[in-house]
Amino acid sequence: MPDASPLLSTAQIKDVVAGLMPVLEAELVGLVGIPSVAVEGFPDEPLFAAHEMIVGLLTDAGVDEVEDLLIPGKTAPVIRACVPGPVGAPTVLLYSHYDVVPADDVELWDSPPFEADKRDGALYGRGTADSKANIIAMIGALRVFGGRPPVTVKFVIEGQEEFGSPFDTYPPEAPELFAADAMIIADVGSVRPGSPTLTVALRGxxxxxxxxxxxxxxxxxxxxxxxxxxxxxxxxxxxxxxxxxxxxxxxxxxxxEPWAGSTYTEEEFRTLAEVREGLPLLGSGGIGERIWSxxxxxxxxxxxxxxxxxxxxxxxxxxxxxxxxxxxxxxxxxxxxxxxxxxxxxxxxxxxxxxxxxxxxDGFAAAQGGPGFDAALSALSQAWDAPAGLMAGGGSIPIVMALDTAVPGAEKLLFGATDGYANIHGPNERVLLDELEKAVVAKAVFFQEYARTFDARTPEADTAEGSK
Ligand SMILES: [Zn+2]
Structure with a gap:
């Protein structure tokens, strides 16, 4: 069992991540350059190339055990990797996906969709936000600790999220593979740049x-x-x-029901939905109630x-x-x-x-108020230097329900590097590099905070180095 690296202050984590950013950005550019479209009729080679690149990145980040999860039915390879933490440390499963939707509307893009283009602090390209930035953020968080995180980290990175895959319903058939105390489902982002957000519900x-x-x-x-x-x-x-x-x-x-968490203002919603000037919106009540609850x-x-x-x-x-x-x-x-x-x-x-x-x-409503939930809100607030809010997602993510059924006791924490303005699945999809940096910080801070709550509950863990 390897020792965890010594505990870092949030300021130290921010410094380390700032130093990592040029490399993380270059890796994201490389990953976005691979048109890993999982939709039927598109070639498989780019999917395998993206898979290969991520396996390489994980290995470089110090992960010894990387394997493909073999499941019945045809699907792009699901990467499974585990990095053991100190004795008694909790297990955190990190989920994301490396496939993307097609970009057939090339004429609507200001730069070629599969050549990441940096403009005004953002990286534009198909998959920058959904969800390759999230993969880079996960691996970046591991790098913060030199590959020796304060929690056991399990990676599950699939390659066919955007196009129905047998993996969508697989986890309940082999729950032991997904056993964890908490899961970070990184296929989402914040409500808007500068406002860190935990997604706690998805409509059915x-x-x-x-x-x-x-x-x-x-x-x-x-x-x-x-x-x-x-x-x-x-x-x-x-x-x-x-x-x-x-x-x-x-x-x-x-x-x-009324929506109690963060939500878009009516003005923001109008901008995001591209509602024509002067037209009424449908329905009554808050925007959150209309689109989420x-x-x-x-x-x-x-x-x-x-x-x-x-x-x-x-x-x-x-x-x-x-x-x-x-x-x-x-x-x-x-x-x-x-x-x-x-x-x-x-x-x-x-x-x-x-x-x-x-x-x-079915939709999904996350359990709130557990140690993972508290640690995630704290980590998000520290990373962004702004209070974290709660929101819901309009779209369903089938794997969230499957993971919830497989491991009901694990807290599901949905947050990531993107934001409501990322234009995922649309032209000029982008991720803000500053938001990506903060997402890496948030995950690293989360690992430490979450590990600490387990130290408090498990006296034996005091023997593990780095648990003071
Ligand atoms: Zn996605």
Whole structure:
């Protein structure tokens, strides 16, 4: 069992990280230069190249045991590595992913997406923020301690997060591989630059398809329109019942609560969503309640002829797919059932709808107030010299639920190097180097603070060096 390096003050950690930044930046530039797109139809070679580079970085940072996790089904290799800490030290699992979404909208980028470009203190490129900066931050935190961290560190870095992978549901099948006291899920970031944020909730998601058929075939609307039951009109009428006049969801049985943590101001939200000047937003209540702790219903697809080339006919059938976003603590299936009930009870023009429940994904609500939670808030505040806030994420991260099921006792801590303005999955994705630096500091400070809480609880650990 190796000794941990001696305890460092936060100021010392900041100095060390500042000294590491040129190297970390160069490594991030190298990693972003590898177009590791995991989406089907893209070549596998870049994924393996990114994997290879990360294995090399881990080895350079002093990790002896690096291996690929072999799981059933086809997926990009999942890197598993472990760095033992001092005797009695807690185990912290660090998760992130090295794959990226494609950047097919090259014309919208100000610099080539797969050549990291440094402008105004930021590094632009696909994957800079989601999530290669987070991988670099994890490895940077290990380097702070010369590869001998005050906690046992387990790395789990996968390569197929953006495109459904069998790994999404794997952890509960081999929970011992993921056993940890705390997990840092580094696939997120802060609400905005300068405001360190812990993500404590993720909304769930459910799909519902609604359809109806009213005629044998489409009929000329000059001859039949006015009396023939129009499937498309009936569907539109049904969809219009999902929201009230102000745009709040009008379906019974969906959990909604005020959001108590940090949130975007209305102005910030308008900027981020690129809402056209002078237009109202949907719904009522705080932005956090509308986008995180309340339901949202979006009609994401509807079968209808395009306007150009439309023929004059009454529609014989119509179909729409609805995506429901669910309060983090409401089971997605329960919320889905509420939406199905609402649609089944409708009779637009007296017509019955066929409603089919599709996929669901439960949301996530982190346990708060444990030693990991406290240490994370403290570390974030120290790294940024600003009080840390709590926020939720709009998108679901399936692996969080799988890890939570596999190791329910481990505190899940979601924070990272990026921020709400990073434009992940969009053109000109970027990470601010200053935020990356602070994220490295936060992880290193977290390791020490978290180790200390275990020292206090485990008297035997006093024998381990560096635990005073
Ligand atoms: Zn991601």
């Amino acid at each position: 998601s459910a799909q519902v398809v609604v359809e109806l058929t009213t005629l044998g075939t489409d009929k000329h609307n000059g001859l039949y329109g006015g009396a023939a039951p129009d499937a498309r009109l009936a569907l539109i009428r049904a969809l219009a019942t999902l929201h009230d006049e102000s745009g709040d969801v009008a379906v019974e049985g969906l959990l909604r 309340g339901p949202a219903i979006t009609v994401t697809g509807i079968d209808a002829p395009p306007v150009d080339g439309a023929v004059n006919a009454v529609a014989s059938s119509a179909r729409a797919v609805i995506n429901l976003r669910v309060h983090p603590r409401q089971p997605a299936a329960q919320a889905q059932a509420a939406l199905v009930r609402h649609l089944q009870a409708l009779r637009p023009f007296g017509l019955e709808l066929t409603v089919t429940a599709g996929e669901t994904g």
